[in-house]
Amino acid sequence: MLCNICNRPATHRLSFNCTLCAREALYDTRVHLAHVLLQREGGEHDVDRHLGEPQQGATGQINSASLGSKSVNPLWITETAGVERTASSERTQVIHGQVEALHEALKSNKSEIARKKSQLSRRRSELAAAKQDLSRWKAVDYGTVEKAISRTQQRWDGMHTKTADSRIFLSREAAKLYGLHQRKQTKDGLTVESYHIGVFPIHDLRDLHNASSAHLTTATSTLAHLVHLISHYLGLRLPAQIVLPHQDYPLPMIYSPGSSYLGRDFPFPGFTPSHSLSNSPSASRASDTRPTPRPRPLHLSKKLSTLVKEDAVAYSLFVEGITLLAWDVAWLCRTQGLDVGAKSWDEVCAMGRNLWQLLVAPPPVMSNDILSGRYQANTAKMSGGPNSGEAPRDLALPASMLGRYSHNTAHSSLTAADGTDFMRGWRLQSPLRVIEKVKAMLVSERTGAEWEVLEDKEWEIGSQQSDKVGELATLMEETILVKGLEQGNTELTGAVESEDKEEKGRSTSGWTKLKSRSGI
Numbered sequence: 001m002l003c004n005i006c007n008r009p010a011t012h013r014l015s016f017n018c019t020l021c022a023r024e025a026l027y028d029t030r031v032h033l034a035h036v037l038l039q040r041e042g043g044e045h046d047v048d049r050h051l052g053e054p055q056q057g058a059t060g061q062i063n064s065a066s067l068g069s070k071s072v073n074p075l076w077i078t079e080t081a082g083v084e085r086t087a088s089s090e091r092t093q094v095i096h097g098q099v100e101a102l103h104e105a106l107k108s109n110k111s112e113i114a115r116k117k118s119q120l121s122r123r124r125s126e127l128a129a130a131k132q133d134l135s136r137w138k139a140v141d142y143g144t145v146e147k148a149i150s151r152t153q154q155r156w157d158g159m160h161t162k163t164a165d166s167r168i169f170l171s172r173e174a175a176k177l178y179g180l181h182q183r184k185q186t187k188d189g190l191t192v193e194s195y196h197i198g199v200f201p202i203h204d205l206r207d208l209h210n211a212s213s214a215h216l217t218t219a220t221s222t223l224a225h226l227v228h229l230i231s232h233y234l235g236l237r238l239p240a241q242i243v244l245p246h247q248d249y250p251l252p253m254i255y256s257p258g259s260s261y262l263g264r265d266f267p268f269p270g271f272t273p274s275h276s277l278s279n280s281p282s283a284s285r286a287s288d289t290r291p292t293p294r295p296r297p298l299h300l301s302k303k304l305s306t307l308v309k310e311d312a313v314a315y316s317l318f319v320e321g322i323t324l325l326a327w328d329v330a331w332l333c334r335t336q337g338l339d340v341g342a343k344s345w346d347e348v349c350a351m352g353r354n355l356w357q358l359l360v361a362p363p364p365v366m367s368n369d370i371l372s373g374r375y376q377a378n379t380a381k382m383s384g385g386p387n388s389g390e391a392p393r394d395l396a397l398p399a400s401m402l403g404r405y406s407h408n409t410a411h412s413s414l415t416a417a418d419g420t421d422f423m424r425g426w427r428l429q430s431p432l433r434v435i436e437k438v439k440a441m442l443v444s445e446r447t448g449a450e451w452e453v454l455e456d457k458e459w460e461i462g463s464q465q466s467d468k469v470g471e472l473a474t475l476m477e478e479t480i481l482v483k484g485l486e487q488g489n490t491e492l493t494g495a496v497e498s499e500d501k502e503e504k505g506r507s508t509s510g511w512t513k514l515k516s517r518s519g520i
Helices: 019-053 064-071 076-177 212-233 281-286 306-309 310-335 346-350 351-359 374-381 418-426 432-447 454-474 501-506
Strands: 180-187 188-197 451-454 511-514
Touching: 076 212, 076 351, 180 351, 188 351, 212 310, 212 351, 212 451, 306 310, 310 346, 310 351, 310 432, 346 351, 346 432
Parallel strands: none
Antiparallel strands: 180 188, 451 511
16 A cells, blocks of 8 residues: 555655655554563563462552462462572672681791891891990091091191292392392481381372382382382282383382282283384274273372472372282281281381391291181190090191281182181271272371571571571482372373573572571
8 A cells, every 4th residue: 555645655765755655664663672571561460479479459558368369379489499509508608708818928027027026136136246345446437537637637737838948038039139128227216217128218198298209110110019029939829919011111110909910911001002003994893992000100200399399190100009008018927927007007108117027037936816716726726625535736836927927728728717807907907998098198298387488598597507407408319399299090191301401590699498397
């Protein structure tokens, strides 16, 4: 029968086109399923009836008749008991297997614990034996190492003592070769000490105005050579760098501590070096554009009393330079145990005396102030303190500290903590205070006296007082009145004039006479 909609029968390759054809195709299958379900339900009823299973009515209540049949059905009781016995037997077997496994695990754990206990006991005994051996070996090795360290320390100390003795010898011999010596003169019952290097006197900074420019330049240049050589022998780096004459550098100069040791070569002030005359592009590119520090001169072209009136800047630079040289000498003395400046700053002014006491005079006995701080701590440590645990060593205190401290050895180095503590107590750590004091002292020296130049007629009028004035006139023949000092920081300029021209230009018709403040 064909569908009015599809007009064809349905096959497995062609789908349905309407619901009627689909329902008709499923009708036989649904009828067969219902038949099978009915058969299954009938079989269940037969089983329940034969086994006495409680049956439920339409309302869900259990039929009491089926309960009675269960209690009297021996087959049900037998089968149920068998099933329960079988399940109980299986559970019992599983439990017995687990108990056996636990027993085996417990036995293995006990044996492992016993093995570990024996191993731990053996290792403890080995550790105790090793500790005993280590204590014995440590005592032996510690003593050996301590003796080796002590021998090395003694050899190091001995080598440093020999090095210091060599430094002392070289320094003293250099001072002798340069002719550093002391002269004593007795005048009016007073002993006046003066210090010379060669035949030229080393002027005190407080007496610069009375010094000849040629003598002052020669003595200062030679003294700068000697100080530079002594610092080289002692292995010290001076805080204010001294530049000795060399190529394109005809005269010695000195730099301030902040401008020292910059690692560059600077031209002489007012002088163009020969290697810088090339104007090639490569030379221009290689030129250094960083600012050039200003060195302080250690030479004079004329007397200070004339220079202060003609060029105050050059005067100020020279005073700073010679003060830096004196401060270098004081610093050098302080590093070698001679405490210059401990009482007063003006101890720095006596360069010749300080250098003579350091290099020529007999070595002084070191004071407790010099040995204070870390030096005493190291001495106590090396000699064996109460808590040091070391045997005391016999230390011979050196008679002089000259050559002990330096910059180029690890033993007693000034850059180490011991050297830093040793130099910490010095009062003149910076040269600025000394420079200011020297400048103020020179200004007060110039302004403290009044001078004037008198003609021959005026000298004849004042001949009545010649007895008092003549002595001062003879001593102060070359002194000139200067009422003020103008200090500046510009470059040192002006040509170098000889002292002979200065003497020729001076008036020969007058005398220098002191005019006291009382009007005499």
